[in-house]
Amino acid sequence: MTDRLRARGVLHLVVGPSGVGKDALIDRARVARPDILFPRRWITRSADAGGEAHVAVAPEAFEAMAAAGDFALHWRAHGLAYGVPRAMADALGAGRHVVLNASRAAVAQARAQFQPVRVLLVAAPPEALARRIAARGRETEAEARARLDRAPPPPTGPDVRTIDNGGALxxxxxxxxxxxAPPVDPEPEAGQSRSRLMEERS
Structure with a gap:
């Protein structure tokens, strides 16, 4: 049993406010670390809404999937529902690391369900965040600053690592x-091929 626990992959939760550059860092990691699973999220917003590539799902369908246990992790933030397919849990159990673009609302649930966990808190100065958000054209810089002021406090704890993205990318x-986390033993375990198949389908 001890060996099995040691073989589990690490769940990396990438969190931080809007405009901080989480997607850019995840894209760099996806190229540099092909051994890691980067699951695509299911979100209750249209596929052409911009931002990350995601699977669009209607709210009613999302609720049905959540009730059926189709998500390894799901949460709500900014008026939307977010879900990650069970392929993530399969991958972690098979010893594969996972990097997930998450929300602060998901941290407590992820810590309770999946260990080990690393929280990668991406940070940048507020003025830089406001400029980046305003550049998207959906909010003015003043509106962006007001939204950032209302943001909940960042997660804390020994599993949190802060990444400063206020300067050069x-x-x-x-x-x-x-x-x-460093790469794990590449020897495949039962369930790994299923995890990869489920991820490709999602």
Whole structure:
């Protein structure tokens, strides 16, 4: 049993406010670490809403999937529902690391269900965040600042690693990659092929 626990993959939760550059860092990691699973999220917003590539799902269908246990993890934030397919749990159990673009609302649930967990808190100065959000064209810089002021406090704890993305992206990407768990033994375990298949289908 001890050996099995040691073989579990690490769940990396990437969290941080809007405009902080989580997607850019995850994209760098996806290229540098092909051994890691980067699951695509199911979100109750349209596929052409912009932002990350995701699977669009109607609210009623999302609720049915959640009730059926189709998600390894699901939460609500900013008026939307987010879910991650059970392929993530299969991958972790098979010893594969996972990097997930998460929300602060999901941290407590993930800590309770999946261990080991690393919380990668991406941070940048508020003025930089407000400029980045305003550049998207959906909010003015003043509106962005007001939204950032209302944001909940960041997660804390010994599993939190802070990544400063207020400067050069290359520097932040290097820190992000250094915070990831090292590659595990590549020997496949039962369930790994199923996890990969489920992820491709999602």
């Amino acid at each position: 290359d520097d932040a990407a290097a820190a992000f990659l250094a915070a990831l």
